[in-house]
Amino acid sequence: MLKSILAAVALVSLAAVPASAAPCRDGKGKFVKCPDKAAAKPIKCKDAKGKFAKCGTPGASPVK
Secondary structure (H helix, E strand, O other): OHHHHHHHHHHHHHHHHHHHOHHHEOOOOOEOOOOOOOOOOOOOEEOOOOOEEOOOOOOOEEOO
8 A cells, every 4th residue: 555655646646747847848848948037126216295206307206
């Protein structure tokens, strides 16, 4: 019984390895270019009064 449990665990671990490479493969299993990381969020700035302002204007500071 112990051997069958170990064999089942080994098969499951081997089956999980190809799943990690899935994002860089298409539906047919061929290698494709991986998608780029998500674009960075645009930086928003506020003026001294707390209103949103275009970054680069005098008195504007980035919002955290």
